[in-house]
Amino acid sequence: MAKFNKKKDGDLPAVSTASLPDIVFMLLFFFMTVTTMKDSSLMVENTLPNASEIKKLDKKDRVIYIFVGKPTSQYQKTFGSEPRIQLNDKFAGVGDVGDYILQERAKKAQELQNVLTIAMKVDKEASMGLISDIKQELRKVNALKVNYTTYEGDAFRNLQ
Amino acid sequence: MADIAFLLLIFFLVTTTIETDAGLDRMLPPIEPPDQDVVIKQKNIFTVNINKNGQLLVEEELMDLKNLRQAAKDFLDNGGDGTCNYCKGRNDDSSSDNPTKAIISLKNDRETKYATYITVQNELVGAYNDLRNREAQRLYGRDFTEMEAEYLNPETATEIRDDLKDKVKRIQDLFPQKLSEAETSTN
Numbered sequence: 001m002a003k004f005n006k007k008k009d010g011d012l013p014a015v016s017t018a019s020l021p022d023i024v025f026m027l028l029f030f031f032m033t034v035t036t037m038k039d040s041s042l043m044v045e046n047t048l049p050n051a052s053e054i055k056k057l058d059k060k061d062r063v064i065y066i067f068v069g070k071p072t073s074q075y076q077k078t079f080g081s082e083p084r085i086q087l088n089d090k091f092a093g094v095g096d097v098g099d100y101i102l103q104e105r106a107k108k109a110q111e112l113q114n115v116l117t118i119a120m121k122v123d124k125e126a127s128m129g130l131i132s133d134i135k136q137e138l139r140k141v142n143a144l145k146v147n148y149t150t151y152e153g154d155a156f157r158n159l160q
Numbered sequence: 161m162a163d164i165a166f167l168l169l170i171f172f173l174v175t176t177t178i179e180t181d182a183g184l185d186r187m188l189p190p191i192e193p194p195d196q197d198v199v200i201k202q203k204n205i206f207t208v209n210i211n212k213n214g215q216l217l218v219e220e221e222l223m224d225l226k227n228l229r230q231a232a233k234d235f236l237d238n239g240g241d242g243t244c245n246y247c248k249g250r251n252d253d254s255s256s257d258n259p260t261k262a263i264i265s266l267k268n269d270r271e272t273k274y275a276t277y278i279t280v281q282n283e284l285v286g287a288y289n290d291l292r293n294r295e296a297q298r299l300y301g302r303d304f305t306e307m308e309a310e311y312l313n314p315e316t317a318t319e320i321r322d323d324l325k326d327k328v329k330r331i332q333d334l335f336p337q338k339l340s341e342a343e344t345s346t347n
Contacts, residue, residue, distance in 0.1 A: 017162075024165040031172035049275045051282040053289055056309070057181040119183065122274050129270030131277070139191040148278060149183035155282040158275035159214065159225070 044069035044086050049124045050153030057119060057147055062112055064104045064143075066097065068130060069123030083126040085134065094130070097137040105143070121149045124158060184281055189340070204256050206235045206264045210280060212271035225279060232287035236262050236335060246295060246334060259291075259335045267342040284339060291335045296327075304331050 046069050057063060067086040071079040075091075085092050087100045105113055118138060122131060138146065208228070209217035216223045218231055238255040239247030247259065256262035264284055268277055289305055296304035310316050311324040 021162045021165055024162055024169055028165055028169045028172065031169060031176055035172050035176045049278040051184055051278055053184065053282050053285040053305075054182040055185050055312070057183065059314070060181075117185075119181075124273070124275040126274045127270065128268050128272040128274060128277050131274060132268075132270065135188055139188050142190070144188040144190065146186050146188055147183045148186065148281070149181070150278060152182060155279045156225070158279045 041089065042067065042072070042086070043075055043089070043091065044071055044084060045123050045125075046121055047124050048121060048150050049155075049158045051148075051150040051155050052153065054150060054152055055147075057117065057149070061108070062115055063117050063119050063147075064101060065119050065121060066134065067121045068126050068134070070125065083123065083130055085130070094133045094137060097134055098141045101138065101141050101143050115145075116143065117145045117147050118143050119147045119149050184278070184285060186281070186339075200261075200263060201257070203240070203254055204261045204263060206232065206256070206262065208264065208266045208280065208284070210266075210268040210272045210276060212269040214273060214276040216280070225283065228280065229283045229287045229290070232264060232284055233290060235264075236287065237291055238262075246298075248294075260333075263338045263340055265340045265342060285337075288335055288337050292331050295334050296331050299331070300327055304328070307331075 044067050046067060068083055069086075070076075070081055070083055071091070079091055085094065085097065087096065092100065101118065105116060108116065120131070120134070135146070138144070207217075207219060211217070216225060216228060218228065223231065234249060235256055236249075236259050237247050238249035238252055239258060240251060240253050240255055241257040242251065244258045249255075266280065266284070268280075292304035296302060296307060300307070307324055308328055311321055311328050316324075
């Protein structure tokens, strides 16, 4: 009866890991498909406000990004703590915005140049003065389609 | 096998940023002033002022942000001169004549917080969307925002888009978005 006694020693058989690669590959493919490589690292704080009446942005190749916000702690020594504009990987003044837009526009394919959107990623805490100046610059270079990028959510949470 | 896959997985996990790619679409006015001055009746303009503390002055009266959407809807939907047969407003003679003539004018201080500005923008766009949704429900039995999203989605089939184009255009014409932004004030 040794055959039957063996079962009583209480050890559970080890969990089969044969399906582990399958699971890992599944996750891998998920992340591979949703990944977009970061093309510029943020040098400003960028907590976007919430809004509910939002529209999805166009394809990525038709968008030019402008970041505005307080420089992050590592840049605060050199650039101060007032909200600044970040274009690509550099801090810039209001006067550089127009040139930047023209440069970026020239890089795009001919047929896309008229349908570009300017996505403004502005920190909640920024003041409207700077934004108005940027808007004025955008009008000067005739880049009129603007998207204020926000998170989806209740707009009244902004006020807290 | 699993080791290599894990390595790749961790690499993609680290480099992933899930983009926030939605927001409020706005058109800026062109910089050239129009050729001739347009005369607009005062009662067709709905003025919204935001001061640096985030308080609202709507039509010369202090207003809570929560009431802004309803006030804007009342103004747009008023139909004062009786030419608007789809308006459900009060037909008040001292408010806007017709949705197509009604203009919302937004003005803000240089020190207004961006978050407040976005909230106000959101409420005003929301007022237009609410009214457009109402008309779209009446005419086509579905929401305008949903129709517009489907129309703008590049994956929608061409024949559906052509069909939607006219409907979206028609609703937009019923309540055209006329949101003017004045230059910011300095004090």
